[in-house]
Amino acid sequence: SATIISCPNSLFGMGNPLLDICATVDKDLLDKYALKPNDQILAEDKHKALFEELVKKFKVEYHAGGATQNSIKIAQWMIQEPHKVGTYFGCIGKDKFGEILKKKAEEAHIDAHYYEQDEEPTGTCAACITGDNRSLVANLAAANCYKKDKHLDLEENWKWVEKANVYYIAGFFLTVSLESILKVAKHASDNNKLFCLNLSAAFICQVFKDNLMQVLPYVDVLFGNETEAAAFAKEQDFETKDLKEIAKKAQSLPKVNKKRKRIVVLTQGKEETVMALSKNLVRTFPVLPIDPKDIVDTNGAGDAFVGGFLSQLVQEKPPNQCVKAAHYAANVIIRQSGCTFPENPDFN
Secondary structure (H helix, E strand, O other): OOOOOOOOOOEEEEOOOEEEEEEEOOHHHHHHOOOOOOEEEEOOHHHHHHHHHHHHHOOOEEEEEOHHHHHHHHHHHHHOOOOOOEEEEEEEEOOHHHHHHHHHHHHOOOEEEEEEEOOOOOEEEEEEEEOOEEEEEEEOHHHHHOOHHHHHOOHHHHHHHHHOOEEEEEHHHHHOOHHHHHHHHHHHHHOOOEEEEEOOOHHHHHOOHHHHHHHHHHOOEEEEEHHHHHHHHHHOOOOOOOHHHHHHHHHOOOOOOOOOOOEEEEEEOOEEEEEEOOOOOEEEEOOOOOOHHHOOOOOOHHHHHHHHHHHHHOOOOOHHHHHHHHHHHHHHHOOOOOOOOOOOOOOO
């Protein structure tokens, strides 16, 4: 098959740009703030001190984060050339952390168009690492201030949306701007382009179920892990805990654009990845083996999986090749601290 060269801005992402504050912590810290070892939650008042304690008591590393932004960066890294295949929208503050995010986006060669405001500071995410688990606590702050009418609707911004043919938004953004997601999702559906969404967290499937279900009819590719899939299945009364069955049922939920069948891709850590291609066709793919002692931290593994997948999707590769790239990217990322990567990928 002829190689499809990706064009600049052919992949579009929109989400919560966050600066990750990463530290290897102890169980005492998790217990103190009632954190599960492997979870992702939104910060509440009781977590305010956590951010200060991390910086004071532990050796922290700062990494540009935010689920969607991570995935767009990984996709760009996998593609390498041309630069700026990935476009990214999100809201930041006019502050030091915001400047770091801008610099990191530039270094990753993605085309970030941030909505900058000064009412809220740039969002942060505490990544509390214990062994190969990571507990994420996101303080959205500025990220929560994204406004459709202040940014997405503006001619100079919407043109970037129109340039793309693959769209990816993590479910986390459902808590911020449902109307922005729907505008992008409808554009994709109306123009037979690919719209991809991630379940992102159990709380998205539960607390933000209504928002999620408004977007789902436009979703061509749905991502999730085993925990999120279980929460989704329970909320949807699927009455099954079998991952393959959940994938099939999610695949056959109503869809607006009938020209494309939805694909559902569910990961489960080191266990095989499950992909439903139709209501009767489910395939499984083993992940790449890795020695546990080579795992530095699993923060960003899910984002990397999606990034790898998107890198092939935007080049119009078949689903099995997308999964292969997804597994490769995740395998590389868990050998690194945070969602960071070596200079060049070794994938073909």
